[in-house]
Amino acid sequence: MMQRSFIYFPTGAVEHRFGDMTFENDGASTTSIVLNKGQDKAIIYFGGNAENVAFTAPEFEQAFEPTLLEPELSELESSPYSVYLVNYRGYGGSEGSPSEAALLSDALALYDRLVLTHESVFVIGRSLGSGVATYIASERPLKKLVLVTPFDSIQSIAQKQFPFYPMSILLKDKFNSVERAGSIYSDTLILVAEDDKVVRRIHTDKLIESLVNRAPEVVLIEGAGHNDISQYSAYYQSISVFLNSH
Template structure:
């Protein structure tokens, strides 16, 4: 009996350690799901002049003071948003970033690399358009809010945002020391208090990916009067972009 119990304990420890190793090694495969680019030819691409990789941006050039930079979700081909964005925002030049490994961008996506590319894109866009709005959806909300704390954005729109990916991972894997394991934490709550530009937070009523409490916690971190929150009734995480209110609300935040 004692040997059987010891065997069960050892097997449990082995399974725990084995799964922990898998989570540690393949953690970024659980965050990023690179997608190819479907929309637009070479004339719709801007290549950022970063030194280590080729970073692609789907664009709709426009001689305007206003520009919109869009950061998409972790499994999103941002080029597919170009037709709808072009129609909804006729007075904005459009820049939609393909994360490393997505679309025509080379390299591997990491939080640090994506943030570096976002800063490079903003600096290039801001040199051409003095009024730059940032829109981030899902994973991209963490990119956009951090960028807005570092660069002179004019407005900020966060769609289905999270308080922290670290916090979500801790709840999903409570038996592991996720804080010490996770490399890309995307702690949006750290940047919300320093945001001073008008901010719109768009929440899906029935978000099955990012719990609504996470979006609400982030919203509570903004200074009073800086951010407003809009909930799209009946929307889920993945179908929020199909709702008629979606682009109308983003437009109201610009």
């Protein structure tokens, strides 16, 4: 559908030095980049609508060093987390075409698979991925949830930008995180970019207000924009501290 061309900007496959995992769901094969395979704890990362996770993987590799996540570990010991960076359908060599229904189905199926092989599975969702991560948290008893530059709904953002168009009718893929927030009981960290021109603060605040079961921890990354928030040291530091808190 044409409306999806305004939401999804698939990135092609690129060569990288990391491990891959292929996952089948509903007749489509998707891939995830896997870092530090075989750990007891795992992180699933859902990226933005134009993100190539092959370029995000080195950031995770550098940031999630054992001395940062577990200070008592020596530099020679492994990080305690396996990290799965998801290529949505149509992204990074994954089969199919992206849609809300497909992304949510794939995400939940992947989560259900990984909880069988890891004692704990945490979820990080950035921008578009926050809508995917919020869905998982509303459907499963997720212990820790990280939302980066999240929104209330895609429909709300589009309606604000195009007030004279009936977005409730025009948009099929709404990613209505606010509607799902009432079913979320996870410990939640929300990272806000101070200079975000894509997801305005009003949309993030609506989501924050809707997380009524357990108030989220909110961290403002000063000076950051929507697309460069992960380049600020406070970004991964905040995530690391949150995931290792009890």
